[in-house]
Amino acid sequence: MAPGLRGGLRLSGEPNRTGRFAPSPTGTLHLGNLRTALLAWLYARAQGAPFLLRVEDLDAGRVRPHFETEQLGDLRAIGLDWDGEVVRQSERLDRYAAALAQLDAGGALYPCWCTRAEIREASSAPHGPLTEGHYPGTCRRLTAAQRADREASGRPPALRVDAGAARVAFADRLHGPQEGVVDDFVVRRNDGAFAYNLAVVVDDGAQAVGEVVRGDDLLDSTPRQLWLAQRLGLPAPSFAHVPLVLGGDGARLAKRHGAVTLGDRLELGETGDAVRARLAASVGLADPAERPSAADLVARFDPATFAPPPSGPLPGE
Ligand code: GLU
Numbered sequence: 001m002a003p004g005l006r007g008g009l010r011l012s013g014e015p016n017r018t019g020r021f022a023p024s025p026t027g028t029l030h031l032g033n034l035r036t037a038l039l040a041w042l043y044a045r046a047q048g049a050p051f052l053l054r055v056e057d058l059d060a061g062r063v064r065p066h067f068e069t070e071q072l073g074d075l076r077a078i079g080l081d082w083d084g085e086v087v088r089q090s091e092r093l094d095r096y097a098a099a100l101a102q103l104d105a106g107g108a109l110y111p112c113w114c115t116r117a118e119i120r121e122a123s124s125a126p127h128g129p130l131t132e133g134h135y136p137g138t139c140r141r142l143t144a145a146q147r148a149d150r151e152a153s154g155r156p157p158a159l160r161v162d163a164g165a166a167r168v169a170f171a172d173r174l175h176g177p178q179e180g181v182v183d184d185f186v187v188r189r190n191d192g193a194f195a196y197n198l199a200v201v202v203d204d205g206a207q208a209v210g211e212v213v214r215g216d217d218l219l220d221s222t223p224r225q226l227w228l229a230q231r232l233g234l235p236a237p238s239f240a241h242v243p244l245v246l247g248g249d250g251a252r253l254a255k256r257h258g259a260v261t262l263g264d265r266l267e268l269g270e271t272g273d274a275v276r277a278r279l280a281a282s283v284g285l286a287d288p289a290e291r292p293s294a295a296d297l298v299a300r301f302d303p304a305t306f307a308p309p310p311s312g313p314l315p316g317e
Contacts, residue, residue, distance in 0.1 A: 038280065052084060053075075099232055106231065280297055
């Protein structure tokens with residue numbers, strides 16, 4: 001087996017609870033990202049399962065290597081650990097290419113020349129139910145002449161899946177039963193980069209991840225990923241989409257909200273242990289005045305009953 005990849009060694013019939021955290025090294029982790037990492041780690045460790053760290057560094061234009069070093073340091077500083085070597089998506093391009101070839105062989109791909117503006121325009125046209133952000137299928141319906149025109153333009157196409165508006169249902173540990181229509185999402189961008197939805201499914205499959213714990217901003221992407229896993233013959237993991245930490249104004253956490261990173265907090269004289277305790281308290285895993293160790297949190301975390309409050313600011317902000 002390749003270094004850093006683990007197939008769960010499990011007794012048959014036992015569910016696979018291998019977990020992972022998969023940050024993108026495009027910035028400093030904020031307290032919300034750290035809380036998501038803590039929860040992903042707790043789900044795995046409380047079930048005695050492996051926990052993996054995967055660096056999602058496919059977006060070459062936005063990735064900066066020093067963020068990876070900083071992110072891993074911040075995770076260690078709040079007491080998290082992981083099994084095996086860190087896996088980097090940029091080192092696994094052959095696997096994504098193989099998955100695309102498999103989809104293509106099954107007739108599930110088509111090229112798409114649409115610009116963002118064209119998609120926005122088509123999506124707002126009154127032609128049936130279309131969730132915002134869903135691709136309306138324009139390039140799937142091109143005539144041979146239209147397609148030849150676009151090919152002649154020299155503009156490189158993205159690659160989309162032909163999902164046939166499949167409906168996918170799943171149960172989220174925290175959000176309960178979910179159902180979504182799968183649009184023809186992008187699996188390779190027009191700059192040649194493999195798309196997040198493709199890479200995440202290929203890797204969760206290859207790393208035998210059984211339990212995906214991540215921010216609930218990705219709840220809507222899950223039907224796409226389950227559809228793709230099925231197309232690629234990969235098992236479906238279970239999902240827990242955890243609440244986001246928001247700024248005091250209800251917007252996504254950002255620099256302008258003040259001391260939002262571990263580094264900011266350390267500068268204010270807090271410690272990594274204090275930050276972990278605060279994050280735990282914000283989801284009901286500790287009293288505000290308590291300082292539980294990481295091991296204390298593992299001992300008290302119960303995946304079956306964990307019920308965090310909805311997305312919102314950290315108490316006291
Ligand atoms: N790399 C993604 C992010 O940082 C995480 C995706 C996932 O956990 O599935 O948002």
